[in-house]
Amino acid sequence: MKFRTALCTISWLVAGLVLASCGSEQPGQSTSTTGTTVAGADKLTACPSTPSKPPVTNGLPDVSLPCLGNGPDIRLADLRGPLVINVWAQWCGPCRDEAPYLAKLAKSGKVRMLGIDYADPRPELAVRFATDEGLAYPHLVDQDKAIQGPLKVGGPPLTAFVDADGAVFVHRGVLTSQEQLDQLVKDKLGVTL
Template identity: 45%
Template sequence: MTRLVALLATLVVLLGLTTGCDPEDVQVPKAQGIDVDTPALVQEKQAAGIDDCVPGRAGPVSGGLPRQSLPCFGGGPDVELSTLRGPMLVSLWAYWCQQCRDEIPILQRFYAQHGDQVPVLGVDYMDPQTDGAMALLAEKRATYPSVADPYGDLSAQKPFPVLRGLPYLVFLAADGTVTYVKPGAVTSYQELLDLVDEHLGIRL
């Protein structure tokens, strides 16, 4: 990572932790060439016990996730989002986002208890500090997989609004359609269970 990228990453973290989680404060030029599967990240992912990404096998559907292929964070198969089927939770998060940090343990508890019925997939979004992001997952003992969107390719793609105020939690139905997009953090485990019941029709 160049000194410029390192400085950018530090400023991004400070902004996210002190002023809120607004991706519009983050600009990550693709020319910087952020690598999301370096040997160090692969090793850290394995040491943390984070699961590999699981690509979908279906075709795109109207009202589903956008046609966007994203690399698995820390190594593993790329995931074409439009091919995913639920029931599933897709969580957009970033290292620099304090609310995301608070939400990750809730998602991990859900994944540990119900991931066989409703998998969780993270999306590390607009996040130039990949080392910090992987360390955060390890610190929170989050074992659900994440893909990476360091340049914000998902921004403003349907079904997402203009992505502001991370985190976002996307509820994906069995037929591949998005039933709900929740902006802001889930603040309790029971809230998450209630949202899954309401928007995916699954009482856990």
């Protein structure tokens, strides 16, 4: 009887250990709510790792945002230029209007680019928008409007120009032409296209 009780106890312990070590996550999978969990996100440019830097007074906010595609979260305060950051959403008509100008700027390779999908309830449509418009640069997600106060975002679109020292100039509203965007890049970042 003692042997049977001991065997039963051991069986329960082994079963408990097996169940405790099992989970729904497979090796190499992430439990992130962004990235590859959104259909098509693997087609987006991956977010790079960024070295930690001290925030600057007139720079980007000390906010970390997750990548819409693959890659790590990015702390905005770590970023330095020349860099163009475009705040957009797939539901924003003017964002669609200016997308070809941003895609062309990205293809030039003269400045780094970063997109921020802002207050967007449909990440799968955001991925489709970025892919369809040829926005071949990393994109972050700001579903909770973390940048709203620091960058005074009334809504998208908004384009920020970050210089080599981390100082930021913000253009609010839609970009109306390639010439306008190229001139802003020249004036704010000193980069001629």
